[in-house]
Amino acid sequence: MNIIECLHTESKCYKAAQEAKPVGIVVHSTGANNTSLKRYVQPSKSDKKYSSLVQIIGKNTNGNHWNRSVDKAVHYFIGKKANGEVAVAHVHPETYCAWGVGKGKKGSYNYNPTAHIQFEVCEDNLKSKAYFEECYKAAVALCADICKRWGWEADVIVSHAEAHKKGYGSNHSDIDHWLKKFGKTMNDFRKDVDKILNPPKPIAKGDVVEFTGTTHYYSANSTTAKKCKPGRAKVIDIYQLGKSRHPYQLKAISGGGSTVYGWVDEKDIKKG
Numbered sequence: 001m002n003i004i005e006c007l008h009t010e011s012k013c014y015k016a017a018q019e020a021k022p023v024g025i026v027v028h029s030t031g032a033n034n035t036s037l038k039r040y041v042q043p044s045k046s047d048k049k050y051s052s053l054v055q056i057i058g059k060n061t062n063g064n065h066w067n068r069s070v071d072k073a074v075h076y077f078i079g080k081k082a083n084g085e086v087a088v089a090h091v092h093p094e095t096y097c098a099w100g101v102g103k104g105k106k107g108s109y110n111y112n113p114t115a116h117i118q119f120e121v122c123e124d125n126l127k128s129k130a131y132f133e134e135c136y137k138a139a140v141a142l143c144a145d146i147c148k149r150w151g152w153e154a155d156v157i158v159s160h161a162e163a164h165k166k167g168y169g170s171n172h173s174d175i176d177h178w179l180k181k182f183g184k185t186m187n188d189f190r191k192d193v194d195k196i197l198n199p200p201k202p203i204a205k206g207d208v209v210e211f212t213g214t215t216h217y218y219s220a221n222s223t224t225a226k227k228c229k230p231g232r233a234k235v236i237d238i239y240q241l242g243k244s245r246h247p248y249q250l251k252a253i254s255g256g257g258s259t260v261y262g263w264v265d266e267k268d269i270k271k272g
Contacts (some may be wrong), residue, residue: 003076004037011066012069012070025116026109026163027160033123033124034123036079038082040065041079042059057082061220064077066145076091077122103169104168109168121139131137144197161175219246220245229257229259249268
């Protein structure tokens with residue numbers, strides 16, 4: 001994935017350089033109606049790419065970005081570049097402990113007892129579905145990329161709100177409150193990351209599948225349905241001549257509970 005490299009070398013957190021091997025990910029959102037990366041992300045004056053980074057990210061003229069002496073820091077931000085496109089900015093090395101999740105009754109996922117890679121998603125007014133979906137997609141992709149590099153599964157991902165409930169973060173509602181606005185949960189988020197990490201294998205002839213439907217058909221393109229029971233079944237044929245209404249032919253297996261013996265819809269079968 002395309003990530004803007006803009007290390008916050010002037011930040012208090014970067015200069016402290018508390019190094020640790022991370023064990024998971026914490027997802028945050030900013031809690032402010034400002035979608036611009038430039039609000040939080042700015043290059044250091046010493047950065048050789050300073051001019052080009054300012055052109056890409058935009059110039060923060062208010063001096064309230066996080067590349068300065070403030071007691072907060074994360075590894076990544078997701079928000080809008082100067083041209084309005086949603087992008088990911090990398091601002092701290094992943095092995096530098098973040099100052100993002102605060103402290104709970106059991107400690108902190110910043111670095112005590114464990115360190116987590118953390119990122120912020122720049123909020124809007126929480127009303128734009130289009131912006132939410134862009135940010136959600138970018139956050140899922142970022143988490144999948146991090147997990148692949150560190151050899152993790154999606155179960156290492158928590159929100160700030162979940163970190164607090166576990167006892168390792170301050171009392172915040174992010175990012176769950178934003179997900180809820182659009183019918184999502186952190187479980188949905190982890191499942192979407194898992195789909196990238198562990199993509200389903202294509203169904204092949206001879207596979208035993210779980211049939212979840214209640215109708216089968218006489219042919220792959222038939223409109224005449226017949227009732228049957230769901231359960232375990234074997235794929236005995238796959239329609240190969242282009243698109244079809246019902247591309248898989250199933251036959252119930254003994255003891256599987258199903259009575260299917262015909263062509264079925266793709267949505268009605270699960271591998272395994």
